[in-house]
Amino acid sequence: MSQIHMAEAQSVNGKAICVIEGQGASLEVLKSWVAEHRAPLEAEWVRYGALRFRGFEVLGPQAFEQVAAALEPDLKNDYLGTSPRNARSQYVFSASELPPYFPIAQHSEMSFLPSAPRKLFFHCTVAPQRRGETPTVDWRAVWRDLPQAMRETFAARGVRYIRNYDGPTSPKSRDLWQLKRWDEMFSTTDPAVAEQKAVEQGLRCEWLPQGRLRLVNERPATRVHPVTGETVWFNHTQVFHVAAAALEYHRIRQQQKTLRAIFFDALTAALTALKKRRKAAVDQPMHATHGDGGEIDPAHVKTLVDAIWRHLVIEPWQVGDVLAIDNRSTGHGRLPFTGPREVLVAWTGV
């Protein structure tokens, strides 16, 4: 009888999750089990939006890459997202090099691009001493929970994303929210090559003084899940909108109740007010409006963040965990932490 069990469990905040318990099974045993259980595994993956593999002899980028490839052979390594990342193997990267105090709000990977991956994988090689979870959220539940008028507005008007990047020759920015430079994102210092890569993703380029680059694009606010036919909230408003960071820090303060969270909540609220006064929305490092350029109602951003936190699944990392996410239905983020932490990421094609 197989030592591997797939069952529903409860996250530490009381939400239903699907856990595949290995009880010390090796990488090879896991790979054969995946091959033999492909249909039920896929069904539960779609149903729960995420699978957590726990208790397997799986540790490090090479082993993780093999688990991800066993689940989905179509791994990719091109990335036009916002997080700074370092390569750890051909298809495995550090999840984010952002500093520990920096939260990452819930998002589906690259949902602001037409090439958002189908599936996404995380692997913990060093579990944080305190906090630092990678929460997930089911966007189908978030969508159902939003007020009807708000859903109609987003469905009709979509979302425009605006990102402002420094370049290799720009003076160093002191903005806390400044993204990595465009030459880092496109892996080239040649503006023509960067522009071509941007255009391939449907991004409009606007070259600004001092070698800066503004990227603008519009996307629908939702998508239909290709397997279940359900509508899914599928956009980055809660990450890009200028008011979002302060709302996120406020929720983190309520959840973590640490002095640091209290400090960052107050700081972010003050800095957000300041940055709105100092820079027009279009000049902020990131911002989201409706697709027609009209500002998103700030009350809608608050309603959205509240809905996300109502459905947030929070489960602490254990060393060796692999979290497999259906990116078409389920978001992920990161809560601030202290001490060492290493989480790796891999993703598939569309």
Ligand SMILES: [Fe+2]
């Ligand atoms: Fe991400």
